Amino acid sequence: MSVKPDGPAIRRIRRAQMMSLRSLQALTGLNRGYLSRxxxxLIHESADQRVRTIANAxxxxxxxxxxxxxT
Structure with a gap:
């Protein structure tokens, strides 16, 4: 199953927590380039599990x- 990630919301939350993209990469195990995109x-759909992993981090x-x- 795929979902539509809200990239700007992810960035706002990450920055509000004073977390670097490298730190988010370390917490999620996801590629930093992927997280940046x-x-x-630039990524309009992502696997549900990946979004859950980011949310947990x-x-x-x-x-x-x-x-x-x-709709």
């Missing part, structure tokens, strides 16, 4: 860093 909005609910489908 998500934050810049940021200590927020997945809904805080995903976009709702607008």
């Amino acid at each position: 998500i934050e810049r909005g 940021l200590q927020v609910k997945p809904a805080a860093i995903t976009q709702e489908e607008k």
